[in-house]
Amino acid sequence: MKFDLHISSSLTCKLQKKSAILFNTTLMIWKQHTRASTAQQIQNSRPVTMSHSSRRWSVNILTEAMFPGIGLEPVASGRPPRPALGAELVASLPLQMCLYFNILYLPCWSAVLAVVFHAKLDRMDFLNRYIYVTVVVGALLMEAARLYVGYMGSLREDVPDLAGFWLITLLLACPLHGLLLLNRGALQLAPELAVLWPQAVFVTAELVLGYAAARRLAQHQVSKFHAASAARQQQKSE
Template identity: 40%
Template sequence: MMAADYMRQKLTSFTEAVFPVRGVRDQRQHHLLRPGNEIVTSLPLQMALYFNVFFFPFWIITCIVMLDLKFLYLQEINQFIYITVYVIMSGTEVMRLYLGYLGNLQERVPELAGFWLLTLVLQLPLCAFILLIGSMPFPVERAVHIVFLGFVVFEVIIGYIALKVMSNHQVMKFHLQQFDDVIEMQNGHPYSETDPLT
C-alpha cells in the first residue's frame, strides 16, 4: 500500500513538473475547505432510481404478458390506447432513468430537471391513467402499477428537493468562484503581463 502511495506521489510530481499548471495544487487545497464544494448528490433519489432500474424490466414484462392475455377481449380503441401508453411509458422510462442517474450522480442540474419534468409530466399521469381507468385489470397488473406509481410519486417529491438543493449549490459555487476570481485579481495573477513567458 505504501509503495502504491509513493508511486502515485512520484507520478503526480512528475506530471506537475512536465505539465505545469498555475497554482492548481493551492487552489485544490483552498477549495477543499470551501463550503460550496461539498457533494450534494441525493442518496434517497439514487436509491429510488437504483431499485426502479431493477423493477422496470419486471414491470414491462408483466404489462406485456397481461396485455397479451386480455388483448382479444378489449375493444379496438382500448387496444390502441394500451399499446400507445405502454410504448410511450417504456421509452420515457429509459430516458428518464438515464437522465436521473446522470443528473444526480454528476450533479448536473439540466439533466436532473429533465428527469423531474419527464416524471411529473409524462410518467405520473400515464401511470395514474393505466391504474385508475385501465379496463379489465388483473390483480398482478394492478399490483405492479401500484408499485410503479409509488416509485414515480416518490421520485417526483425527492427529485424536486434534490433539484432545489443542487441548483442552490450551483449558484453558491458560482458566487464563490466569482469571489475567488476577485481575490486572485487583488493578490496578483501568477502570470502577470510583464512576465516574458506569457
C-alpha cells in the same frame, strides 16, 4: 598429596556451583514454560473475541471496499472536517436509492405488462385497445430514458439532467401511470395491478425527491459561482 586433594576439592566445588546454576536455570525455564502453557490453555478455553482496534480496522476495510472515499478514522478535533465548497457532495441519497431500486424493478414491471398486454388485447374494444397500446408503449420507452437521465444526473450532480428527469416525471410519467392504473375500461387484471401500484409509489417518491434534489443542487451551483467570482475579484485586487 595435599596439593592433589586441594585441586580435587576446588574442582568439586566448581562442579557443584555449575550444577547448581544449571539446575536453577533449568528450573526457571521450566516455570516460564509452564506459565506460558497455562496462559495459552486459559486463552484457548475462552471465547475468541476481537479487540476494539481489530474491529475498527475490519470496519474501515469493509467501508472503504463498499463505499470508496469514506473513512472512519478519528479526527483530531473531534468533529469531521468541513469540505471545501467545490468538493462538497450534494447528491440526494434517498433519490439515488429510489432510482436504483426502480431500475431493478423495471424488468419485472415491463415483463408483467407485456404478458398482460398479450393476454387481454383481443378482449378490449377498439378505443380502449388503441389507448392501452399507446400508453403501454409510451410508458415502456419513457421509463428507460427517464430512469437513465435521473440516475446519471444524480450521480454526476448535473442540474440540467436532474431538471429534465423531474420534468419528464411530472409531465409524462405521472399521466401515463395514472392512465394505466385508473383506466377501468382496460380490463385490469390482478397481476397488472400488483406491479402498477409499486411503480406508482416509485414515481411519486421520485417526483418529490427529485424536486428537492434539483433545488438543492441548483442552490449549490449558484453558491459555487458566487464563491468563484469573489475569489477572482480578490485575486485581481491583490
